[in-house]
Amino acid sequence: MENRHPARPAAPTGPCAAWPAEKGETIRQIVERAGDKWTVLVVSALHAGPLRYTDLQRSVPGISQRMLTHTLRQLRRDGLVTRTAYAEVPPRVEYELTPLGASLIAAVTALIDWAGTHHDEIHAHCARFDDAEPAS
Amino acid sequence: MENRHPARPAAPTGPCAAWPAEKGETIRQIVERAGDKWTVLVVSALHAGPLRYTDLQRSVPGISQRMLTHTLRQLRRDGLVTRTAYAEVPPRVEYELTPLGASLIAAVTALIDWAGTHHDEIHAHCARFDDAEPAS
DNA sequence: CTGTATCCGACTGGATACTG
DNA sequence: CAGTATCCAGTCGGATACAG
Numbered sequence: 439m440e441n442r443h444p445a446r447p448a449a450p451t452g453p454c455a456a457w458p459a460e461k462g463e464t465i466r467q468i469v470e471r472a473g474d475k476w477t478v479l480v481v482s483a484l485h486a487g488p489l490r491y492t493d494l495q496r497s498v499p500g501i502s503q504r505m506l507t508h509t510l511r512q513l514r515r516d517g518l519v520t521r522t523a524y525a526e527v528p529p530r531v532e533y534e535l536t537p538l539g540a541s542l543i544a545a546v547t548a549l550i551d552w553a554g555t556h557h558d559e560i561h562a563h564c565a566r567f568d569d570a571e572p573a574s
Numbered sequence: 575m576e577n578r579h580p581a582r583p584a585a586p587t588g589p590c591a592a593w594p595a596e597k598g599e600t601i602r603q604i605v606e607r608a609g610d611k612w613t614v615l616v617v618s619a620l621h622a623g624p625l626r627y628t629d630l631q632r633s634v635p636g637i638s639q640r641m642l643t644h645t646l647r648q649l650r651r652d653g654l655v656t657r658t659a660y661a662e663v664p665p666r667v668e669y670e671l672t673p674l675g676a677s678l679i680a681a682v683t684a685l686i687d688w689a690g691t692h693h694d695e696i697h698a699h700c701a702r703f704d705d706a707e708p709a710s
Numbered sequence: 711c712t713g714t715a716t717c718c719g720a721c722t723g724g725a726t727a728c729t730g
Numbered sequence: 731c732a733g734t735a736t737c738c739a740g741t742c743g744g745a746t747a748c749a750g
Binding site for chain 2: 466468469470472473474475478479514515516517538541542544545546548549550551552553556557559560562563564566567
């Protein structure tokens with residue numbers, strides 16, 4: 439009743455105004471951000487050290503320019519990465535992880551660790567379920 | 575080059591066949607699953623104990639039947655929750671978290687904990703960025 | 711009560727082409 | 731090299747109606 443929104447009131451890709459939601463919603467935002475495919479991959483790639491735009495593209499196979507740019511901007515906006523542009527003839531831009539960004543890796547690692555640990559279990563249950571109910 | 579897929583090769587909502595990807599892709603699947611808004615909320619609700627379908631709907635405000643059913647099925651498929659149907663005149667179905675599902679909470683909690691800890695930092699950086707570059 | 715099926719709008723994200 | 735803009739298909743997800 440109180441929610442008349444036809445869709446989501448806040449867009450993750452939108453302006454900063456998306457954040458001031460309540461704590462519960464904030465967590466959802468964070469999880470969506472941190473759980474984002476490209477965010478995780480880019481942050482992981484940056485974990486090894488600073489990288490240039492094109493190097494980043496090579497470090498994250500399959501990412502499009504659109505998504506790389508988009509993800510980097512979000513990451514910058516949230517203070518997870520820094521952008522350093524060198525005003526040289528061949529333009530050079532380096533992206534580096536901030537301590538905040540580095541701290542995210544620890545949390546994500548827990549999830550990845552869980553994934554690795556229980557991957558077989560999930561697959562086993564999945565196969566069993568699929569075998570039990572093949573025709574929906 | 576080697577990827578000619580016009581879109582995602584594996585759908586998270588699709589059949590079990592989505593899993594047998596390589597380790598890197600598997601992690602992505604897990605993160606997407608675990609990072610899903612409704613998955614987290616439903617698992618959290620179930621953490622307190624077994625719940626019926628309608629109780630689940632009430633415990634997760636804003637979820638639609640479509641998404642509740644959908645999420646529940648995925649969770650069952652992955653072996654994170656169990657479904658127990660009682661063949662009674664008023665049909666009763668209870669969903670309960672498996673140990674595997676309970677273990678996921680620990681991993682997600684790490685992420686939520688990170689969110690809570692650095693929420694202010696992110697917000698601060700966000701506001702600063704927004705202030706520094708208002709006109710895109 | 712416990713779902714399932716369909717319609718349909720909104721957002722995601724890849725491909726491509728073009729600018730500084 | 732670094733980034734932006736547009737097009738467009740696929741997917742998500744809510745509302746609704748209906749079935750077991």
